[in-house]
Amino acid sequence: MTQLGLFTDPNAGPAGLRHQDNFIDGVAEEALIGRIAALPLQRFQFGAFKGNRRVAWFGYQYDYSQQRLTAAEPIPDRVAPIARQAEAWAGLSEGSVQQVLCTEYDESVGIGWHRDKPHFDKVLGLSLGSSCKFRFRRSCGDTWQRYTLEARPRSLYLMDGESRSQWEHSIPPVEARRYSITFRTMKRP
Numbered sequence: 276m277t278q279l280g281l282f283t284d285p286n287a288g289p290a291g292l293r294h295q296d297n298f299i300d301g302v303a304e305e306a307l308i309g310r311i312a313a314l315p316l317q318r319f320q321f322g323a324f325k326g327n328r329r330v331a332w333f334g335y336q337y338d339y340s341q342q343r344l345t346a347a348e349p350i351p352d353r354v355a356p357i358a359r360q361a362e363a364w365a366g367l368s369e370g371s372v373q374q375v376l377c378t379e380y381d382e383s384v385g386i387g388w389h390r391d392k393p394h395f396d397k398v399l400g401l402s403l404g405s406s407c408k409f410r411f412r413r414s415c416g417d418t419w420q421r422y423t424l425e426a427r428p429r430s431l432y433l434m435d436g437e438s439r440s441q442w443e444h445s446i447p448p449v450e451a452r453r454y455s456i457t458f459r460t461m462k463r464p
């Protein structure tokens with residue numbers, strides 16, 4: 276272990292995870308919630324199964340039956356400005372975000388442990404409506420190393436580096452309806 280490693284805080288979050296509270300204000304939050312709620316949201320389909328969260332995909336959609344990305348509706352003009360804001364915050368060039376996923380979690384709905392598909396590179400997420408425990412875990416010998424981020428409404432997170440490639444994430448059932456907008460850049464072919 277390096278000298279620096281001796282002093283690394285074991286409670287520090289996964290490397291590559293960044294987070295910003297109050298990324299947008301309450302007025303912008305209300306407007307985004309209204310736009311998502313008005314979308315033709317569909318229960319998340321993975322293969323023959325349907326999850327309880329409801330989603331709308333833009334740019335690309337991952338087809339679990341075919342295990343590949345397929346084209347989806349273009350990113351709507353009304354969602355593009357917030358994607359540009361997220362890119363700027365993350366130091367990404369304009370237009371890097373090529374996939375947007377709008378999700379509604381009703382009370383008691385969450386999402387299980389997973390890593391986002393390898394077709395995607397950086398992943399940003401804007402939380403709206405209510406807080407959630409955004410949990411991380413990675414295998415460490417015969418145990419798990421864990422970290423929980425309190426993802427408050429109006430906050431933005433970025434998963435890059437190890438937080439994206441080594442750690443899995445999940446959200447336990449939420450206590451009140453939560454919306455999120457996930458912005459993803461693409462891996463180079």
Ligand SMILES: O=C(O)CCC(=O)C(=O)O
Binds near residue numbers: 454455457
């Ligand atoms: O709702 C979120 O912030 C996370 C969504 C997520 O992990 C996913 O859709 O893969």
